[in-house]
Amino acid sequence: MATYLLKTLLKALVVVLGVSLLVFVLTRSIGNPVNTMLPLGASTAERARLTHQLGLDKPLLAQLGDYVAGVAQGNFGESWWQQESALTVALRPLPFTIELSGIALVLSLVFAIPLGILSALKPRSLLDKVASTSSMLGICVPNFWLGLMLILIFSNLLHWFPTSGTGGWQYWVLPSVTLAVLPLGRITQIVRTAMLEQLRELYIVTARSKGLPEFWVVTRHALKNAGVQIVTMSGWELGRMIAGYTIAIEAVFGLPGIGSLIVDAIGQQDFPLIQAITFVIAICIVFLNILIDLSYPLFNPRVKFK
Amino acid sequence: MIKAPNLREDVSPLLSVQDLKTYFRKEEGGSVKAVDGVSLHIRKKEILGVVGESGSGKSITALSILRLFPSPPGYIAGGDILFENQSLLAKTQKEMRLIRGKDISMVFQEPMSSLNPAYTVGYQIRENIQLHQNVTKKEALDHAVDMLRLVGIASPEKRVHDYPFQMSGGMRQRVMVAMALSCQPKLLIADEPTTALDVTIQAQILRLILETREKVGSAIMLITHDLGVVAEVCERVVVMYSGKVLEVAYVNDLFNHPAHPYTQGLLQAIPRLDDTRDRLSIIPGSIPNPANLPEGCRFYPRCQYAEERCQTEQPPLVSPKPSQWVSCWRVAGEKEMDSDAIAATAAKAPLNV
Ligand SMILES: Nc1ncnc2c1ncn2[C@@H]1O[C@H](COP(=O)(O)OP(=O)(O)OP(=O)(O)O)[C@@H](O)[C@H]1O
Ligand SMILES: [Mg+2]
Secondary structure, eight states, X not given: OHHHHHHHHHHHHHHHHHHHHHXXXXXXXXXXXXXXXXXXXXXXXXXXXXXXXXXXXXXXXXXXXXXXXXXXXXXXOBOTTTSSBXXXXXXXXXHHHHHHHHHHHHHHHHHHHHHHHHHHHSTXXXXXXXXXXXXXXXXXXXXXXXXXXXXXXXXXXXXXXXXXXXXXXXXXXXXXXXXXXXXXXXXXXXXXXXXXXXXXXXXXXXXXXXXXXXXXXIIIIIIHHHHHHHHHHHHHXXXXXXXXXXXXXXXXXXXXXXXXHHHHHHHTTOHHHHHHHHHHHHHHHHHXXXXXXXXXXXXXXXXXXX | OOOOOOHHHHHSOSEEEEEEEEEEEXXXXXXXXEEEEEEEEEOTTOEEEEEOOTTSXXXXXHHHHTTOSOTTTEEEEEEEEXXXXXXXXXXXXXXXXXXXXXXXXXXXXXXXXXXXXXXXXXXXXXXXXXXXSOOOHHHHHHHHHHHHHHTTOSSHHHHTTOOGGGSOHHHHXXXXXXXXXXXXXXXXXXXXXTTTSOHHHHHHHHHHHHHHHHHHTOEEEEEESOHHHHHHHOSEEEEEETTEEEEEEEHHHHHHSOOSHHHHHHHHTSOOTTOOOSXXXXXXXXXXXXXXXXXXXXXXXXXXXXXXXXXXXXXXXXXXXXXXXXXXXXXXXXTTOOHHHHHHHHHHTTTOO
């Protein structure tokens, strides 16, 4: 277990460093932030002063050195745009994004697991066909469009939920439903496939031969073995949502999530902020993956951490 | 007051399968006749051997008794299964569940995949016990430990917490036997319980099943490829071929006077220590495809005695002498039965001993 943790942390370090490096290179190639930050008619002297102030006049390698040294001390520098610690700005929308993604994931699991199981129990039945068609649809439909449609129907027409913004539980309904649709489709499909695989196993016949009710056979025996695949897929979907998949939904519903912050940071060419956000997301994903790994022994006792 | 012995109870079999037909619906239409008119019976505490080549319908017959064959596509196309004089086919799913694991239990061919990898063996045995007996979790686990001890697993109070992957194939089959016998079933169906195991372990498991049965008092339906095993442990034997029963006899009779040409062929195919021939005499040809069965006797394409009649008419199961049943025109024809007499004996076949 100790070696596993050490190995995982080392791997995580490599991943986070790699991501940071990549982002560093990418930011430097999206253009010159001085152009965005100064008014149109700024003089050459002013431009030079700002370039120097931002440290952009140093050679690229030196900039990288400063950046790495800063990160090592947990210092991402000041956000050029917000004039405060880039890390603070990057962390601000994180609780909201995690909450929204978490609600969407729970919502999709609540429907995906029973739906996937029922489809697997009666493959090629009407229910199975309806479920696979709608999960395909859920995967394909663009979520900004879906969000707009939901607003149109449930806010503008029926006035059940507010159109946008944050507040009480009513504000969460439409965004999380919209966000849940794609993971719902994907997870339903993975549950179906995994359950079909398990239900073919001989241990299922053994379980039935003991006289177990079918509900137990399916939930205690088959579902537990399908757990690894379901958890992996769910973790992956959660990671995607946290990593900014929520952008379109945040835009449609006017929400203060990490997605819109990324868009703004890129628009402002705010290098320290972009770097801080990617760092935060990378850490979240790595942490999520460790959690997923640690959950495997719950479903498969053969998993040993080495 | 002396109670008169209940003759009926002694005579009536524990289980009787009557003209059972289990078919599998094919997607392109039509059916695979996996079990096509099988009749057999098992008496209380009896060990009945069921032999036959691969694909002859042994497993599907066994699974039909517990109604556990894959369905769909499988379905019962006819016949009946009586357990203690009650039709299992007429029972509801719920009633069937009360019988499974309690009155009738089963051990499968592949010990490596018949246990759930995600649960300890203790849990899996306990589950069976708790389902059918009104006991606490602790009592059930203690019983599971006792069962593991009974099937010869060393330090059972430790092994009961093991997962299947921590055990060898032989050990897992012991666990299966322990589980199957944990509620003292009246009938144990053992579907080739030793085929997947090493030769040395095969004998151990077989002995174990027999010894445990002595203590528990179950009847056994022992499905096997191995006529040697049948000779050693069974009282009677049913020879199956292509979804049909070809011969039923006491083991001694079968080995000394096999009546069906197929049985004769099988017996000649057993290697013998004093065999000086270079090659074993094996029956040429192979079992017919169940999707494309011959019209008459299923065995006629491979039978050295095949006549015209065999090609077109299916021979009935008739009894040339007490306790022996044969499905072959050479036997049925010899007795020169008219069709009515044949039908009458055939109907009695499963109940007669
Ligand atoms: N799910 C299924 N769908 C279609 N046909 C099947 C199915 N299961 C079994 N069969 C058919 O039933 C026939 C009998 O199968 P069964 O498993 O009972 O044979 P067996 O005598 O047990 O053979 P073995 O000695 O190999 O175990 C096979 O030939 C197969 O074609
Ligand atoms: Mg079989």
